[in-house]
Amino acid sequence: MVDLMAPPQASVAERAARVRFRRALALMAMTLVAPGSAQLVAGNRKVGRIALRIWLGSLLVGAVVLVAVVLDRRIAFRMATDTNLLLVLWLAMIGGAIGWAALFVDAWRIGNPLSLRIQHRRAMIGLNGVLCFGVAGTLLFGAHLVDIHRDWVIAVFGDGKVTGAHDGRYNVLLLGGDSGAGRWGLRPDSMTIASIDAKTGRTVLIGLPRNMANFPFEKGSVMAKQFPHGFDCDGCYLNGVSTWAGDHTDLFPDSDNPGIDATISAIQGITDLKINYWAMVNLAGFKQLVDAVGGVTLNVRQPIPIGGLGDDVTGYVQPGKKKLNGFEALWFARARDGSDDYSRMARQKCVLNAMLHQLSPETVLTHFSDLAKASSDMFSTSMPASEASRFIDLALKARSQKVSTLSLVPPMINTADPDIDLVQRNIQLAIDRSEGDAPPAKKHKKKGVVTGGSVGSLSDGYAANESDDLSASC
Structure with missing residues (x-):
């Protein structure tokens, strides 16, 4: 007897349609997991073998x-700064996107869509589109990021010669450019040497005041020949060396950056340190860098004026330990209204210290696109890209250590007539202290005194300008 309540059995045609649909889905899944496998089992085996070998080779290279x-x-740092490798990766990702999308289309063809029922056919078309655009779009977006990164490496890093450590240390000159239109690269507004232990990354920041006068140049340099008795002309200060060289470029026929080269000869003459590389930061664009990484946390000890010195004060960066945006951080570093140059130098050291300890690899990756754009607009260096990996590694080591400072300012140094022997002895002493080869620096006399936003005063000195632990002084 026939059971009228039993569900009707599927016809042979319906079962066959479901089998064809599942087969088409399987071919798509195979292409997603192992590109070329669908062609290997049901299509052009030659194409399948080539695609599968490329896929397995890519996995192997990635694992290695x-x-x-x-x-x-x-x-990783070396690979990330190799422009030729980045170009190969960019081309490979674009080729991979096109090839993988083509394999999905071919897998859809192999699935014989015309034999499918209309609802199955529509589902396969939609799935194929999602997979094609999803996989290819992901690879193309990755290629776009690689291209941005490569352009950034080319724009930021220089083509200078690779130089070795001097007495076990790398000395990098950090120059803050004047924000005046069209002249930030010509007149350094702040000068700091980062003297870095070549093995441990332990860093000493040596600040030079822009108003230093009557100083010698490195022996044998162009500037030493022009000023054999030192830079003793009327109104000649350290930050004016670059301008002087810019007005006498004929004396530097082989130099691409006469102003910077002349400044380096001055700083080497003053400090007796050999400079490996220089890096120039446009202070007006510095705020873009801070904004790109989401701000920087600083201990603001007093209200810091925004504006002043010829312009109106339009506001203040209010006291407290807080995260400052780029605009606020720039004024924290640059403000001179109500303070002096040496207090400002101390605040700038605190900004450098904060950026070193807060700019983590995770932050860089998270804000990479914005960071790349900001840094290429406001940063240039003589350091070749091949050296970037070394200094990134040293910077990561330095993050877990104390940073020492020594600024060549009053009351230790008379900037109008500096005792160069004293300068060089104090620099060596600061380096020895950082390496544990000399007793620690004396504690600051008046901890409770704050002037111009920095601990200390003009007469007693500022704590951040001479410290074995910059974080504790900021």
């Missing part, structure tokens, strides 16, 4: 690179 990076992070 991952293991190498885990064992030595400098490999």
Whole structure:
């Protein structure tokens, strides 16, 4: 007897349609997991073998690179600053996007869509579109990021010669450019040497005042020949060396940056330190960098004026330990209204210290696109890209250590007539202290005194200008 309540059995045609649909889905899934496998089992086997070999080779290379990076992070930095490797990766990602999308389309063809029922056919078309655009779009977006990064490496890093450590240290000159239109690269507004231990990354920041006068140049340099008795002309200060060289470029026929080269010869003559590389920061664009990384946390000890010195004060950065945006951080570093140059130098050291300890690899990756754009607009250096991995590694080591400072300012140094022997002895002493080869620096006399936003005063000195632990002085 026939059971009238039993569900009707599927016809042979319906079962066959479901089988064809599942087969088409399987081919799509195979292409997603192992590109070329669908062609290997049901299509052009030659194409399948080539695609599958490329896929497996890519996985193998990725695994080897991952293991190498885990064992030595400098490999990652080296690869990230190799423009030729980045170009190959960019081309590979674009080729991969096109090839993988083509394999999805071919897998859809192999699935014989015309034999599917209309609802199955529509589902396969939609799935194929999602997979094609999803996979290809992801790879193309990755290629776009690689291209941005490569352009950033080319724009930021220089083509200078690779130089070795001097007495176990790398000395990098950090120049803050004047924000005047069209002249920030010509007149350094702040000058700091980052003297870095070549093994440990332990760093000493040596600040030079822009108003230093009557100083010698490095022996044998162009400037030493022009000023054999030192930079003793009327109104000649350290930050004016660059301008003087810019007005006498004929004396520097082989130099691409006469102003910077002349400034380096002055700083080497003053400090007796050999400069490996220089880096120029446009202070007017500095706020873009801070904004790009989401701000910087600083201890604001007093209201810091925004504006002043010829312009109206339009507001204040209010006291407190807080995260400052780019505009506020710039004025914290630059403000001179109600303070002096040496207090400002102390605040600038605190900003450098905060950026060093707060700019983590995770922050860089999270804000990479904005950071790349900001830094290429406001940063240039003589350091070749091949050296970037070394200094990134040293910077990561420095983040876990104290940063020492020494600024060549009153009351230790008379900037109008500096005792160069005393300057050089104090620099060596600061370096020895950072390496544990000399007793620690004396504690600051008046901890409770704050002038111009910095602990200390003009007569007694500022704590952040001479410290074995810059974080504690800020």
